[in-house]
Amino acid sequence: MFRPALPRVLPLTLVCLLSACGNGEQVQQSIRPAMVVQPQPAAEAVNAYPGEVRARLEPDLAFRIGGKVSKRLVDSGARVKKNQPLAELDPEDMRLQLESARAQVAAAEANLKLVSSERERYQTLLARQMISRSQYDTVENQYRAGAARVKQIRAEFDVANNQAGYAVLRAPANGVIASRRVEDGQVVAAGQTVFTLAADGEREVLISLPEHAIDRFKIGQTVAVELWSQPGQRFAGRIRELSPAADPQSRTFAARVAFKDGKIPAELGQSARVFVQANGEVPLSVPLSALTAENNQPYVWVVDPQTSTLQRRPVRIGPYTDKLVPVLAGLKDDDWVVAAGVQVLREGQEVHPVDRANRTVKLAAKE
CATH class of the missing domain: 1.10.287.470 (Helix hairpin bin)
Structure with missing residues (x-):
């Protein structure tokens, strides 16, 4: 006898619940994190060259007189101080x-x-x-x-x-013995290289440039350096030295790249890559996951650095790659773009910018 009344009771209950929720108070929404990145030069516009971290000063050490080596006091990799004896000749x-x-x-x-x-x-x-x-x-x-x-x-x-x-060879400066070319009992001539010293101080990256493209490079040219020990982090550098002659075996030109910041944590012998930007206007690129579209119009979400709110930015794109998409128009290199979860975002939404390691990002323009 009570069954016909149930359909009437349930709608009234729902109406009461909805009216209780709609009492004029807005539910505060939490600020969601958003992984952000800045556009990078398109991969096809940047050439990468492998290199090795070296000391800026690498003098070859030799005896000023000839003779038979009686004592070899250090080996490769040894840290030495200025005026420390390295080897001795038979006196x-x-x-x-x-x-x-x-x-x-x-x-x-x-x-x-x-x-x-x-x-x-x-x-x-x-x-x-x-x-x-x-x-x-x-x-x-x-x-x-x-x-x-x-x-x-x-x-x-x-x-x-x-x-x-002169029978005692001493270190001219503090540093590390990069190479050793002598053994006890060996007879050496005056001026023959015995050790190579990597002096303490500034560090550089030694790279080899191809012969067919050597005209694209010049001393003072700005480049970017990435250490293998710190992937994804690029440091500003410049070409400090460019060999005027090609290596007779590899037919490449040696170049030395200096860091603009002398406090870069680069150790001797570390592997590195030097990125050289192509001449002319270079398109930017963003991760493929940052791109979405509506009515065949591609766009990205850009974070306002002042309010941390989202703005829809239409863009003109080029051919896709596996992970990146070139942006031909619509972005600047100092914009901050949301790189993931773009399908659930909306215009004016406030977000908490983080990087790929979930660390808070301070939105500021590139230097």
Whole structure:
């Protein structure tokens, strides 16, 4: 008997519930996070070149004299300090040369003392007019020759003394031994490279540029550097040095790229990639997941950096790639674009910008 009344009771209950909810109070919606990115130059407009992090100063170290290596005190990869001994030559030959020079100095000084005494006696005899002027001039010339000989032998002794010090090869600056090319017992010539030192200080990236495209590069050109240890993060750099001649084996031109910020955490030997932008106007690109469309009109969601609200931005796009789509018009390189979940967004919606690691992003223009 109560069944016919149920259909009437349920609608009244729903009406009451709806009226209770519609009491004029708006339900506060939570601000949803949105992963944002900035447009990057299109991949086809940027060339990438592999490289290696090197020290800006890499002097080749060598002995200033030749000889047999008696001690090798460091190895590759060793950290050294300025004036630290790195290797030593057999000192016996230098010791004998130094002793010989010392003996020659003693002999020259003895001869000078003798001719000096003769000169004094001849001066006395000349004053008494007991000898001729020509006889005195002969003794005077002998004295001058003796004095010059002493100067010469003393200079040769100083050279031998310096060479004795050259038997020890020392580090010219703080740094790391990048390579070693000598072993104990090896005979080396003067100037032959023994070690290569990677001096502390600025770090650079060494790359090889192709021969057919060398005209596209110039010293001072702006590039971007990405370290393999920090994927996705690019650092500003510039081409500091460009080899004027190609390598005879690889037929490539060596170039050194300096970081604009000297505090980049780059370690020696790290792998890196250098991105060089093509000449002319370069289109931007965004992730494929950032693009959506309505009535065949593609658009992206751009976040207002002042209010963190969304704005629909129509764009003109180029051919798709696997992960990116080039944007030919409609975006600037300092815009912040939502990269995921674009189908559930709406105009004017407030969002909380985050990066791919879910870290809060401060919306600011690129420097």
